[in-house]
Amino acid sequence: MSKELRGQLIYSNPLDSPEAIADFRLEGQAACSFPLGRLRMENAADPKEGQKSNFVLWCPESFPADLSVEWDFWPIREPGLCILFFSAQGRQGEDLFDPALAQRTGEYDMYHHGDIHAFHISYFRRRYPEERAFHLCNLRKSYGFHMVAQGADRIPPVADAAGPYRMRVDKLGAKVAFYINDLLIFEWEDDGATFGRLLGGGKLGFRQMAPLMAEYANLKVYELG
Template sequence: MDSEKQMIYFNPLASEKDVSGFRLEGEASVSFPNGAMRMENKLDPAEGQASNFVFWCPLHFPSDIRVTWDFRPVREPGLCMLFFAATGRQGEDLFAPHLASRTGQYEHYHSGDINALHVSYFRRRYPEERAFHTCNLRKSYGAHLVCQGADPIPDVEDAQGTYHMELTKHGAQISFAVNDLTVFRWTDDGKTYGPLLGGGKIGFRQMAPLIGEYANLSVYTLE
């Protein structure tokens, strides 16, 4: 999957002005205490899915991209996701006004008015996730679990600094790596789980009560 790449977007995620155009779905606190974007839930985790949220970058990115960012877990339990190739189910812009509203609840994203891919990592929300750490790739509409790999990120108490995340979508191939260690690769046949998805928006999702920090969001186009 090595391809020539050209940076088309960079955001240090270091201050409020860096995310001035981002769109929050659900309720969250976004701050920058360490020169990186810290996100945490505002609502009580006892409210279940209602306490989770998604924070979207406003730009529409092309189909073949590599997305990188730095991540640091601050508090667990919880879960992190990156949505990508996100559009309306008829190819509309993700923020088209006629699409059903989304407020961070998972069903709005996997069985609502949108198509997307998403990778979930640092999955520590439920007991089975804390006992056996994986990164999952899902394709929606439908929340189809299409690929898994072992999650190399340690728990908060053992985490050291930040972890460099890399998501690549090139044609039918998708891969995910942490600190240059490939976690999974998957080839979409364009039939089993619906047609290949093209370009779209990317967004960060967290499940309460996790606190995470993010920095240096970069997007490259691939040739």
């Protein structure tokens, strides 16, 4: 998809101070700091606890179905992985933070086999040996654990990384595209049947898998269309 399709900037957050994320919703345990004027996140629970040591930080805004999301990313410490959730809402159309939905505390299955729908893109996947040997980005659609697209991850290991890497996700109608530094990583079109109905608007959030440490800045969301 082309940047020329972008319309109005509807959300902008520098992620540069505690005040910038004061209204964000954390699920799980994380340590958030701003040593370089950008959001640094790492697990606060012991990685030996497995999925209980992972977490998701949600932006409080609800966004439309057609959007372009951009953010800057720096990997600081491996191993681990990162995920962006988007178009996240309850399976019956509830707001993601509706108290009627089951409590979520960072364990992965709560997000793909819980009571929400969402897309999620996993990138900088460096948690397991097979991920470190062959770097890929994945797009999954939930409810369910449906792998719908993959592409090569152009971000090098931490030792060679020289961020920021400008990440971008475009969702327009049935199409989803993912870019790193304007290089297309994958593009996929949903038929609205094979993996469930087309997903609409909702919330977005950042997930990390322990013991990764990473930094984020300059979150921007545009209307698409």
